[in-house]
Amino acid sequence: MEDAAFPHLGESLQPPPRACPLRCSCPRADTVDCNGLDLQVFPDNITRAAQHLSLQNNQLQELPYNELSRLSSLRTLNLHNNLISSEGLPDEAFESLTQLQHIYVAHNKLSVAPQFLPRSLRVADLAANQVTEIFPLTFGEKPALRSVYLHDNQLSNAGLPPDAFRGSEAVIVLSLSSNRLSYLPPSLPPSLERLHLQNNLISKVPRGALSRQTQLRELYLQHNQLTDSGLDATTFSKLHHLEYLDLSHNRLASVPAGLPRTLAVLHLGRNRIRWVEATRLRGARALRYLLLQHNQLGATGLPAGRNELRALEPEPLAGLAQLRELSLAHNRLRVGDIGPGTWHELQALQVLDLSHNELSFVPPDLPEALEELHLQGNRIGQVGPEAFLSTPRLRALFLRANRLHMTSIAPEAFLGLLHLRVVDTAGNPEQVLVRLPPTTPRQPRAGSPGAQGGPAV
Incomplete structure (x- = not known):
């Protein structure tokens, strides 16, 4: 009997080809990739076994309920960069996606968030839409x-319900930046480690709003409208793991109180700070980077009968032995505004930025560990022979755009600076010749391009 149902001798048994939507790729049995095909219609023929579906970078305006709801095995759904509106994203479709862990709907046209997302969810990205609620x-x-x-x-704030994260006690990253929030939302997840709130309209952190977020490590509040009255001594005091706090580009007139001792980086640039109160920084023992550029630090005129306050005194910096970088750029500091002993406790300071102030000469007694010193954009007209005796580890010195002339720098100024590699003296009234200490046979000599106003390498 002829056996036509079986392959001829020598033929191998091949499994039938897997179904895959037209133009899409299916590299694995559980993966369907339809990325960047300019699709306007949800593809048909998607296997029910699909666990990972990529539809990003298309022109989809809606997801049909019957097609999406049958994909009950989905774990990842990527809809990034389409034209999907809230009307085109049916809430009911997610009820059957009981295994969904990752949903990406960024860069679409959603006006409200889905009312229901599966309990199994681990990552949700709804960024760059028009969500109001x-x-x-x-x-x-x-x-x-x-x-x-x-x-x-x-x-x-009206679009965020008070129970928005109730029952979600494992959220560690929440990004709410570039929205229209006017105050820090209450009832945020207590598990948060990173919170982005920059580029909002926040003028106040309500009392107790961060009292439960004791695991928070990074807090971004830059580019808001915070004033001193919008914060109090308890705002940050319970954040016992906080390491990074960005309050730049606000309206603060003073350093916030109650900073936690774990804080390593504090950004306060582009505020309205006139002086630094000693008690405000004393508790932040782990502080390594303090940025105060573009404030109003300087000698402040006060009514007659009161002493003149100096912009920088030793007390505010006391106890900051771990500080590695300090930026005081774009202020009105003069050398007389820097009190004696100001740098004494900054034994670990490696980078000091005093650019764009009103300094007339190099401040004395700078920290011994200093490696990078920014003095560009001041009024320095003379560099004496003892200017850098206290900074033997200096590697880079920026003196651009001061008032230096050809003979302004004493020949002995750089003796002993065996690590110095960059001296920038461009943009002064006259070309300044710098002789770096000899360390290698290829070290630039006086008159070489590396020593005349450009970096010496």
């Missing part, structure tokens, strides 16, 4: 949820 079960009751991205939307 989220709902209690958008991100609430998600015990596995770790990261939520809502930046670049139109959220106001």
Whole structure:
């Protein structure tokens, strides 16, 4: 009997080809990749076994409920960069996606968040939409949820329900930057480690708003409208793991009180700070980087009968033995405004930026560990022979755009600076010749391009 149902001798048994949507690729049995195909219609023929579906960079305006709801095995759904509106994203479709862990809907046209997302969710990215409102079960009751991205939307405080994260006690990253928030939202997840709130309209942190976020390590509040009255001594005091705090580009007139002892980086640039109170920094024993550029530091005129306050005195910097970088650029500091002994306790300071102030000469008694000194944009007209005796480890010196002339720098000024590699003296009234100490046979000599106003390498 002829056996036509079996392959001829020598033929191998091949499994039938897997179904894959037209033009898409299916590199594995559980993966469907339809990225960047200019699709306007949700592809058909997607296997029910799909766990990872990529539809980013297309022109989809809606997701059909019947197509999405049957993909009950989905773990990752990537819809990044389409044209999907809230009307085109049916809430009911997610009810059957009980294994979904990652959803990416950034760069679409959502006006409100989905009212319901699966309990299994771990990462949700709804950034760069037009979202004005989220709902209690958008991100609430998600015990596995770790990261939520809502930046670049139109959220106001009214659009965030007080129970927005109830039952979601594992969220460690929350991005709400570039929205329309006017105060720091209450009832944020206590598990947070990184919180982005920059580029909002925040003028106040309500008392107790951060009292439960004891695991917070990074807090970004730059580019808001914070004033001294919008903070109090308890705002940051309970953040016992906080290492990074950015308050730049606000309206603060003083350094906030109650800074935690774990803080390593404090950005206060572009505020309205006139002086630094000693007690405000005393508790931040781990502080390594203090940035105060573009403030109003300087001698402040006060009514008659009171002493003149100096911009920088030893007391505010006392106890900051771990500080490695200090930026005081773009202020009005004069050498007389820097009190004697100011640098004494900054034994670890490696980078000091005093550029764009009103210094007439190099400040004395700078820290011994200093490696990089920025003095550009001041009024320095003379560099004496003892200017750098206290800084033997100096590697880079910036004296650009001062008032230096050809003979302004004493020949002995750089003796002993065996690590010095860069001296920038460009943009002064006259070309300044710098003789670096000889360390290697290839060291630039006086008159070489590396020693005349450009970097000496």
